[in-house]
Amino acid sequence: MNADTTGPHAGAHVVVIGGGIAGLAAAHRLVTDGHRVTLLEAGDRLGGKLRAGEIAGAAVDLGAESLLARRPEAIALAEAVGLGDRLQAPATTTASVWSRGELVPMPKGHVMGVPGTAAAVEGLLSEEGARRIGRDAELPPTEIGEDIAIGAYVSERMGHEVVDRLVEPLLGGVYAGDAYRISMKAAVPALFEAARRHPTLSAAVQAVQRAGAAAAPVDAGGGGTGLAAGLAGSVFLGVEGGVGTLPAAVADAVRAAGGEIVTDAPVTALRRVGRDRWEVHAGDRVLAADAVVLATPAGPAARLLAEHAPAAASELAAVExxxxxxxxxxxxxxxxxxxxxxxxLVPPVDGHTVKASTFASQKWNWIGDGAPGLFVLRTSVGRHGEEDQVHREDADLVAASLKDLGAATGLAARPVATTVTRWIGGLPQYPVGHLARVARVREAVAALPGLRVAGAAYDGVGIPATVASAQRAADEITREIAGKIGDEIIATSKSTDPGAGHSS
Known part of the structure; x- marks a missing residue:
């Protein structure tokens, strides 16, 4: 790479591998910082688990449907690519738990299903389960250590019923996993840190609640302007037309800034060229790169890293x-x-097929207003260890959903249209020790000049966390490239200075 003092990045070429929201966010950050960017996506579609679609003529999300608004990264990205005026708070945020055959209003006064008091979960737990919560105050402090499974910890302090009836369905909706395996440190970090400081779980929950109440709302607008800033008090936000429209908007912004996006371009190999450059092999195409961002799921990343960072590859290959x-x-x-x-939400302990249902036409005004004659809802099926459920025939999944919906709500109508969207291997699991694994992966990858990783497998499966991991990777690449350019300028200056190397 030749030194060029006309800009901080000197025409550096960065290849981003993966066209999900992580790859797109990384590419957007990199082109904004002045790099020349090429994004390669193996499939024929961008966006990963964000997917806009339609049913019976109504626009809907066929993947993730909302953005966590208490973190700024995804909302700021949406505003940056022109979607700020389409951000929309849910029309209703009241939800229920279908437990023991009844729809019970979702309790308030909990942190990811963990109550601060027994009164917070009245109506959902049995009398015995509610009494068990009170025993938390009588137990000696639990040694948490460096990490602990949230289900194991909460059941020890408050009983299994709290986990089975509330923590499990809530966490299952996020991770499609098992609360008795999910890392508390990774999934609920604020509660984990509070539990290390307080003698009881109840006290830790109450401390988190106080901190949340005292915290100022996130300025989603990145400067206090725009509709997003006005909606910052909402816990979640959607996008008119669907969160699935975000990837296309980001891709358009990347292209407008000079970036190249190529689909149907699976990367088969990475090759190091010299000390700090790369070759990216994608079919017949070989791209020379100053830096690479791997924004793929853990498995493909492991395969590409096997030759260069075997320790990181081994860690990533173990991600479920x-x-x-x-x-x-x-x-x-x-x-x-x-x-x-x-x-x-549905507690898995009750044995139903459906794990959750969203009344989309009721939750999002843009769906209800766009198709006033229709009522759109969706159900989710499957979680970790339930592959057989997901691979059932479409008609079976629809029939099972209608059966559960009828039992839960009395809905007896036949749908005018249905569609089934499968996300095979779509949600990385965060077991105990996950964050330590991520730290080891990042340390091993960072030892290779011009290489970083990003995506849902690292810092969180939500859209803001995924965007944040992408921006972190892009920023580290930018700093590294700027440092190399500075070193080259200094080296060039010394080589052309006749007095270099001589004392004055």
């Missing part, structure tokens, strides 16, 4: 993934009875 299916159903609105709130 869960599969799930989304069943989207459209009904004639007049055929649907009154349904409560935005939907319901």
């Amino acid at each position: 993934y869960a599969s799930m299916a989304l069943v989207t159903l459209a009904f004639r609105r007049e055929d649907v009875p009154a349904l409560p709130g935005s939907g319901f």
Whole structure:
């Protein structure tokens, strides 16, 4: 690379591998910082688990449907690519838990399902389960150590019923995993840190709640302007037309800034060239790169890293993934009875097929307003260890969803349209020790000049956390490239200075 003092990045070429929201966010950050960027996506579609679609003529999300608004990264990205005026808070945030055959309003006063008091979960737990929560104050402090499974810790302090009836369905909705395996440090870090400082779990929950109440709302607008800033008090935000429209908007912004995006371009190999450059092999195409961002799931990243960072590759190859299916159903609105709130969660312990249902037309005004004659809802099926459920025939998944919906809500109508979307290996699992594994991966990868990793397998499966991991990778690449350019300028200056190397 030749030194060029006209800009801080001197025409550096960065290749981003992976066209999900992580890869797109990394590419956007890199082109914004002045790099020449090429993004390679193995499939024919961008966006990963963000996917816009339609059913019976109504626009819907067929993947992730909302952004966590208490973190700024995803909302700031949406504003940066022109979607700020389309951000929309849910029309209703009240939800239920379908437990023991009844829809029970979702309790308030909990942190990811962990209550601060027994009164917070009245109506959902049995009398015995509620009394068990009170025993937390009588138990000696639990040694948490460097990490602990949230289900194991909460059940020890408050009993299994709290985990089975509330923590499990809530965490299952995020990770499609098992609360008795999920890392508390990774999944609920604020509660983990509070539990290390307080003698009881109840006190830790109450401390987290106080801190949350005292915290100022996130300025989602990145400067206090725009609709997003006005919606910053919402826990979640959607996008009119679907969160699935975000990838295309980011891709358009990348292209407008001079970036190249190539689909149907699976990367088969990385090759080091000299000390600090790379060759990226994608079919017949070989790209020379000053730096590479690997924004793929853990498995493909492990294969590409095997030659260069075997320790990181081994760690990534061990990351497990869960599969799930989304069943989207459209009904004639007049055929649907009154349904409560935005939907319901289902404790896996009750043995139903459906793990959750969202009343999409009721939750998002843009769906209800765009198709006033329809009522759209969706169910989710499958979690870690339930691959057989996800691979059932579409008709079976629809029938199972209708059966559970009927039992839970009394819905007896037949849908006018249905669609099943499967996310095979879509959700990385965060077991105990996950963050330590991520730290080891990053340390091994950072030892290779011009290489970083990003995606949902690292810092969180939510969209903001995934975007944050991408921006972190891009920023580290930018600093590294700027440092190399500075070193080259100094070296060039010394080589052309006749007095260099001589004392004055």
